[in-house]
Amino acid sequence: xxxxxxxxxxxxxxxxxxxxxxxxxxxxxxxxxxxxxxxxxxxxxxxxxxxxxxxxxxxxxxxxxxxxxxxxxxxxxxxxxxxxxxxxxxxxxxxxxxxxxxxxxxxxxxxxxxxxxxxxxxxxxxxxxxxxxxxxxxxxxxxxxxxxxxxxxxxxxxxxxxxxxxxxxxxxxxxxxxxxxxxxxxxxxxxxxxxxxxxxxxxxxxxxxxxxxxxxxxxxxxxxxxxxxxxxxxxxxxxxxxxxxxxxxxxxxxxxxxxxxxxxxxxxxxxxxxxxxxxxxxxxxxxxxxxxxxxxxxxxxxxxxxxxxxxxxxxxxxxxxxxxxxxxxxxxxxxxxxxxxxx
Ligand code: ATP
Numbered sequence: 001x002x003x004x005x006x007x008x009x010x011x012x013x014x015x016x017x018x019x020x021x022x023x024x025x026x027x028x029x030x031x032x033x034x035x036x037x038x039x040x041x042x043x044x045x046x047x048x049x050x051x052x053x054x055x056x057x058x059x060x061x062x063x064x065x066x067x068x069x070x071x072x073x074x075x076x077x078x079x080x081x082x083x084x085x086x087x088x089x090x091x092x093x094x095x096x097x098x099x100x101x102x103x104x105x106x107x108x109x110x111x112x113x114x115x116x117x118x119x120x121x122x123x124x125x126x127x128x129x130x131x132x133x134x135x136x137x138x139x140x141x142x143x144x145x146x147x148x149x150x151x152x153x154x155x156x157x158x159x160x161x162x163x164x165x166x167x168x169x170x171x172x173x174x175x176x177x178x179x180x181x182x183x184x185x186x187x188x189x190x191x192x193x194x195x196x197x198x199x200x201x202x203x204x205x206x207x208x209x210x211x212x213x214x215x216x217x218x219x220x221x222x223x224x225x226x227x228x229x230x231x232x233x234x235x236x237x238x239x240x241x242x243x244x245x246x247x248x249x250x251x252x253x254x255x256x257x258x259x260x261x262x263x264x265x266x267x268x269x270x271x272x273x274x275x276x277x278x279x280x281x282x283x284x285x286x287x288x289x290x291x292x293x294x295x296x297x298x299x300x301x302x303x304x305x306x307x308x309x310x311x312x313x314x315x316x317x318x319x320x321x322x323x324x325x326x327x328x329x330x331x332x333x334x335x336x337x338x339x340x341x342x343x
Contacts, residue, residue, distance in 0.1 A: 010058075047189060157191075252309075267340060
């Protein structure tokens, strides 16, 4: 796929000293890339710079190979969906959608065709004559999405579009957005601070921290192979333990585990709760005591004490029913990630 959006060395400093520093990123045609990171890491600054609502200090933003930096927002081949839906309250859904096309002097029959097509895409055909106030939050956000879609932007920008919705609706909207993206092949840049949302909808995720990119990979790779302690801690749950690396292996409490990197010296070991396994094997395993078993639906979260380490593990519900607090067990790690301790 060709590159649709190219961000090159984007830098923006605010008077406060914050902003973004040297962000470079290519988004392919038809790709959904998510900017993910804690509040204040610079996600919105990048998104607004693409949309033209903010002037970067340096760097370039190209869409289909052409710099858009000199263009005002309305001349850019982008459209933006905001968290607050920004609909005209006194206009019907139909008129909200038709407005942008009327300004562009599109013919009436063509406007009608495009508005109906966009409403069908977000499954809101029946709401055509209603005003935004007569719709639920989720429906209003669908209208906002339809309005952006019918502008057929080269890049659709979405700024935390679902964060005002309740958890169940948020999950539905994720699925719908993914469906729409598959149907239309539209290139999208999505901003969120919700790691689950990012993992579930993205082709690739850009994890940002303090104005910089920490990691840019597929959701699977971000989860399985975090490149820094920050990414490991920010995405999913993880236990961090101290270890000592000797080349291809790392020892935790004297027990060696294979590691991917060739480190030596003190290390931090990351183990996901689902990668701690109970075993009856004494060789190569660690000893621990169960402190607490919390049933959380189809699995249980088990707290373990092992000498100086306090760990969390996930256990299938049936197995958890057999575990008692105070019980001595042995456990091992099916998968670890290692980081140099000095990180
Ligand atoms: P959030 O999730 O809270 O929206 P974000 O990751 O989108 O955060 P940005 O809004 O891009 O972060 O802000 C990045 C940094 O720049 C923050 O420290 C923020 O306080 C600062 N910042 C953003 N806009 C301005 C501004 N107009 N003036 C001064 N500082 C700003």
